[in-house]
Amino acid sequence: MDWYVIAQAGQTTQQPAAGGGGMGAVFQMVVMFGGIFLIFWFLLIRPQRKQEKERKEMLKQLKKNDKVVTIGGIHGVVTNVREKDVTLKIDESRDVRVRFSRSAISQVVEREDEEEEKKEGEENQ
Numbered sequence: 001m002d003w004y005v006i007a008q009a010g011q012t013t014q015q016p017a018a019g020g021g022g023m024g025a026v027f028q029m030v031v032m033f034g035g036i037f038l039i040f041w042f043l044l045i046r047p048q049r050k051q052e053k054e055r056k057e058m059l060k061q062l063k064k065n066d067k068v069v070t071i072g073g074i075h076g077v078v079t080n081v082r083e084k085d086v087t088l089k090i091d092e093s094r095d096v097r098v099r100f101s102r103s104a105i106s107q108v109v110e111r112e113d114e115e116e117e118k119k120e121g122e123e124n125q
Helices: 002-019 022-060 112-124
Strands: 067-070 075-081 085-091 096-101 105-110
Touching: 022 105, 067 085
Parallel strands: none
Antiparallel strands: 067 075, 067 105, 075 085, 085 096
8 A cells, every 4th residue: 555655756746747738838828927917007007197187288278267076076266276186166256265285186177268268269250
């Protein structure tokens, strides 16, 4: 019985050395993981970077009289732009102004120059 166990142990240690295909399997695994990484890059990482770049550009171009929406859903008109924060006019009847950090601006609804173009187009008609 002891000889049988020793014989099987000897066979299992000799089989991988006789196969010689260990490097091919490692290469296939590396190629597969590389492919998965590329898929993640093109489907997740790259679009997110592009979106973040567009957002930074939008925040950089904020100016007075732009109509914006905050991440909390508050609509307002930009009255003052500083380096790190923006003052929004929320209610015109009571002259309510609130100061937000620039990163709290979610989107620009209407820019000042777009508003002027609409008015000029209406006047010409």
